[in-house]
Amino acid sequence: MSSNVRHHIVIGSGVAGNQAAETLRERDPDSRITMITISRLPFFNRYDLPRVFRGERDWRRFIIYPADYYRRNRIALRRATRVVGVDSTAQTLTLEHKETIHFDSLLVASGAGAYLPEDMSEFRPLLHGFGAFRDAIEVADALPKKGHAILLGGDTIGLDLARTLLDTGHRVTLVAGPYTFWPHEVTPEERPKYVAALQKMGIVVVEAQERGGIAGVEKGAKGLAARRITFGNGSDLSGDVVMPFFGVAPSLDFMLGSGVDIERGLLVSPNLRTTNENIYAAGDVCQIWTDSEHRYCFYHGWKNVRAMGELAARNITGANEPWVPPQDETLRLSKDGKIQSPFWEYQ
């Protein structure tokens, strides 16, 4: 391989990362592209995971691209590989097994993981996550037929799951709080109508604050449901699974100390470039400077994330175009009183 062939590395194999790799291949046909992901599965549709509760348990049916896609597009896909550090000056990244790789351009599209508020962290072993295929299978295994799922927080990912759980004959209780409807910003005046819509869907809504906040999560007593939530006012709630849905937190531990600016996410300019000219970011991992709001903003949702992946790749390969969010982020009620989140429009 000649030395003037550029090496693009993409960290993350989600919507943003794959869209970016595809665009990079189109715009820089001779380049070398490496995609590094901590996931064992190739690119799968994370938004489609609720299908597990409809009986779809074959991981192959969640995979987006056919098996030879990466080979055909000459994208070296390195699965189950953890990046532990990035040196922005030397333009290298280090993998967990000590391998160091040089890059000409780096796109960080590592996404975000479920955020668990710090005061809930001690209960983590008793909670069921929902970020990966294996998580979804574990929840499905733990939830009996007509079982009772308790959702904490209630972001749009959780509410989307709730729709499926209700459709499949499960009971759903939402312990609501400030994260309900995240990332939509719902005013206190609007909130009651959306909560009423949830109840109309069949979700039992419990306002955590009215019960003195969540005091604990524990194993249920023998013969009773597997989990018990206690509240500050002494009341409790039992269910088969307890799942936290408090929004997401960027997955960027490996970028700490890299020399790239970070606040909550990687800080990027409107062209998605970080404070290092060779490093870009796209998707849930980045905060984009938004002139109209005079602040760094997160943009979530499948359409936004895909557009970010494409834009970052375009700018890596010579364009210098600004970010324009393609997705309306407004939460709405339909005429028949159903909640409509644009983040659910992924199919």
Added chain:
Amino acid sequence: MGNMPFRPDAAAASAAAEGSVFVSDDPRAIGWVKQNVPCQNACPAGTNVPSYIRSIVESHYGESYEVNREANVLPGVLGRVCSRACEDACRHGWPGNGDPVAICHLKRVAADLKDAGHRITESLYAPTGKRIAIVGAGPAGVAAAHDLSLFGHDVVIYEREEKPGGMLRYGIPEFRLPRNILDTELHNALRLGVQLRTGVAVGNEPDQVRVSQLLADYDAVLLATGCTAATPIPLKDEWEKREPTEVPGIEYGLDFLVAMHRGVKKSVGKRVAVIGAGFTALDCARVAVRLGGEEVTIHIRTAEEYIPVTQEEIFEAKREGVRIKGLRSPMKFVLDAEGKVAGVEFAQNRLGGWREGGRRIAIPIEGSEFIEPCDTVIIAIGQQTTHDFSDTTLQLDRWKNARLGDNGMTSQPGVFAAGDYVSGASTVVQSVGHGRKIARRIDAWLMGRERHRQVVSIEPVAKPLRERADDFIPRQHMPTAALGKRVKSMACEVEAGLDRKLAAEEAKRCYLCNLRYQIDVDRCIYCRACIEVAPRSCIKLVGGVEIGADGTYGKLIETKEWNKIGAIWIDNNQCIRCGACYNVCPVKCISISRCELTEVEVTA
């Protein structure tokens, strides 16, 4: 003890093998310890960390406590509130080695788990007849008083507050530092004849003691008054000249904490905005939670990654409900119709260049102002020194702190200064370390000579003190009080301390960097077994070595060509003291010696 010659490496290895112990003041030996024991070198008090952790491995908690006390007289205090520069430097935290050893938590173990009847051992000098006045009973003043009393001087501390401890008592909340621990350690520090005059202010008021009078009455005066004035907050427009604390609901964090610890009943509203990024800001926010604040937010100029607070403190604050919002600079306050604070107007920041100590510059963006509603504002952006208590004019540095000469003395003969009064707002351990350092300067000035000097003791060690398996022990987590219980009480200590089992596991993680592994090249048969078994590239075939300015060995010049190999060398900077090389060596040409900085008495 007189000077002893430094013995070259090979001789040291030989001596180790023979079982002899000797001391050296050769700069190369001292330089080796400073270079290779990063925790001790980073500690402002110079605590011999590997030694006290080794004592914990052996369950000798009292011995561990004494090792700590040689460098700092408040191990139980600093085991709770230290800023942990040692952990930032810990070799176990270097890339590829995992997490740093929980050095601070182990310091607390030494203090908490020592026998109830533990006997403190200290060597006293004969009385000198010299009298020293110390102004301020904070960490610097107390540390200096302790050491000066050991030197045989008569020490009197003047403290304006009713109780000693300075910021330890009046600045740090009880849920981080229980007062019984503080009281015990202060008592132990001052028990060797130090007179403590509390409630006696040094100043220029008629009922106060003058510095000039102290200078006349004593042989030396040490000013250790700390940083007691809140740094004014820079604001915009009409707030540039307006004093924000005149507005109901706005207070400086230091004043807030001091008043509370003096016994004033404090209260906060439901929405509390804390402005600042240090330990004081975090303490104020956590106090506000305990006082009933329902929405407590810390507003910082940069981002969490760059603020000078330990991650554990940030995590515990968040667990208690404190939120941290970054990239914002306060511009002005918003008042309601009654003139009470109703919000803070911030400007959005972007990150600029780097400041000293890994911190970042924040640059406000014009036109990006926004308002955060609140009903209480606590400003905790820093503290500064004041000099209005002194009737003696001292030269100040550019930061308006007392300027010291090499002998630790201010521009006024006989007046010394220590701690935050010299450095500006720093940390407890820095104050303790500086107090101790200035005590030696005062003693040298009073006695006309140095009575202590630093040396390295080199002691043979028969075999490796660790096992390779110890390298895979994860950092042990500090147990904490239940969330529901702790936020209801100002006195419920959050960190519960490591028990014996957790302490033993954590202590085993320490690499014991004060152990020096060396190969006797004359006996080595170059079988390479040690290289094969080494978990890191710590054993090198070298053609030469760079020599540092002080004679210490620098970077090794490696070679793979057999005809250029001059020696086989253990790179102690890479070595994690696992002992694998020692165990595998067929000719036993590898020796281990314990190299520790210590002080010896200099006879007249």
